[in-house]
Amino acid sequence: MKALRVYGKRDFRLEDVAEPSPRSGEVKVRVEYCGICGSELHDYVDGPSLLPVDKPHPQTGKLAPVIAGHEFSARVVELGAGVTGITVGDRVVVRPTMPCYRCRYCREGRYIQCAVLASIGGAADGAYAEYVVAREDCIYRLPDGVSYEAGAYAEPLACAVRAVRRSRMEPGAVVAVIGAGPIGLLTMQVAAACGARAVHVFETMPPRRELALRLGATTVTDPQAQEPGRHLAALTEGRRADVVFECAGTGPGLQLADTLCGRGGTILEMGVQRAPISFDFFALFIREKTIITSQGYCNDEFETAIAFISSGKVRVEPMTSARIALEDVLDEGFEALLGPRRSSHCKILVSPAA
Numbered sequence: 001m002k003a004l005r006v007y008g009k010r011d012f013r014l015e016d017v018a019e020p021s022p023r024s025g026e027v028k029v030r031v032e033y034c035g036i037c038g039s040e041l042h043d044y045v046d047g048p049s050l051l052p053v054d055k056p057h058p059q060t061g062k063l064a065p066v067i068a069g070h071e072f073s074a075r076v077v078e079l080g081a082g083v084t085g086i087t088v089g090d091r092v093v094v095r096p097t098m099p100c101y102r103c104r105y106c107r108e109g110r111y112i113q114c115a116v117l118a119s120i121g122g123a124a125d126g127a128y129a130e131y132v133v134a135r136e137d138c139i140y141r142l143p144d145g146v147s148y149e150a151g152a153y154a155e156p157l158a159c160a161v162r163a164v165r166r167s168r169m170e171p172g173a174v175v176a177v178i179g180a181g182p183i184g185l186l187t188m189q190v191a192a193a194c195g196a197r198a199v200h201v202f203e204t205m206p207p208r209r210e211l212a213l214r215l216g217a218t219t220v221t222d223p224q225a226q227e228p229g230r231h232l233a234a235l236t237e238g239r240r241a242d243v244v245f246e247c248a249g250t251g252p253g254l255q256l257a258d259t260l261c262g263r264g265g266t267i268l269e270m271g272v273q274r275a276p277i278s279f280d281f282f283a284l285f286i287r288e289k290t291i292i293t294s295q296g297y298c299n300d301e302f303e304t305a306i307a308f309i310s311s312g313k314v315r316v317e318p319m320t321s322a323r324i325a326l327e328d329v330l331d332e333g334f335e336a337l338l339g340p341r342r343s344s345h346c347k348i349l350v351s352p353a354a
């Protein structure tokens with residue numbers, strides 16, 4: 001089968017590899033849709049962060065190259081020995097995180113902090129391929145009425161669910177979201193579903209502002225067109241935001257978060273930020289603001305994400321800007337999301353079986 005394997009920075013190769021077969025406790029699935037994730041774009045440009053390059057991963061024993069792709073829906077085609085809860089033909093989504101369930105963090109249910117956490121598409125072969133094998137505990141049945149396309153959003157949506165939970169946002173809160181890419185648009189909707197009174201979105205690209213409005217943003221603002229802090233203050237009788245979700249992952253994004261955050265408020269940092277940034281700590285300190293980070297999700301948050309899609313509280317399909325074949329994943333996928341026309345894109349779904 002064809003697969004997109006990660007070797008290193010700007011070195012992702014479409015290659016022929018052997019089809020995987022499920023070992024005991026594993027399930028083989030045929031991938032329907034796999035979404036291209038912002039974290040993969042970071043990996044592509046700056047070099048992969050989860051790829052075991054020098055020594056094998058302590059849990060999976062895997063060494064580079066690894067097949068990328070972790071936001072996917074699929075159909076079950078084969079069961080390994082001892083798999084009982086799943087049937088061939090089931091429509092599923094796969095949770096890519098693979099906690100060890102043995103370390104002290106796992107025993108406390110803090111699976112995303114697992115000492116030897118592995119993930120499908122990181123240190124185990126992922127879904128830019130026709131077939132994937134996954135542990136049975138990673139498999140979730142798709143509810144009737146949830147399409148494969150929508151199912152591919154469960155993974156990034158789980159990140160949004162965790163972020164809103166970690167922010168300790170209360171019902172009635174005034175929320176600001178920086179960045180209306182996929183993560184920002186999902187977080188905005190989860191915050192609204194969890195009782196935010198207003199969700200103000202700040203985004204430089206006009207098509208993404210329009211999408212945010214379509215998906216329920218209270219207001220959308222170009223932060224470069226006007227002084228965003230004063231603008232938000234005017235919209236909120238001087239209060240600004242109780243919680244700011246920073247989903248852009250840039251140094252200026254974090255500065256903007258401080259500007260938008262009201263006294264005693266919380267900044268929830270979700271954006272991937274590899275380089276050190278300088279930050280006006282005193283402004284934060286004097287107004288008693290809190291910064292909380294959030295990355296990934298625990299198992300129950302993945303279930304909550306599926307329930308949000310199933311109930312219609314979060315709408316994902318309008319975010320799909322293109323569906324492409326695996327052969328085109330680099331040119332029409334990664335390069336399209338990084339190139340000059342990137343503002344016309346939001347989420348690109350790859351269909352390996354097409």
Ligand SMILES: [Zn+2]
Binds near residue numbers: 039
């Ligand atoms: Zn992702």
Ligand SMILES: [Zn+2]
Binds near residue numbers: 105
């Ligand atoms: Zn663990």
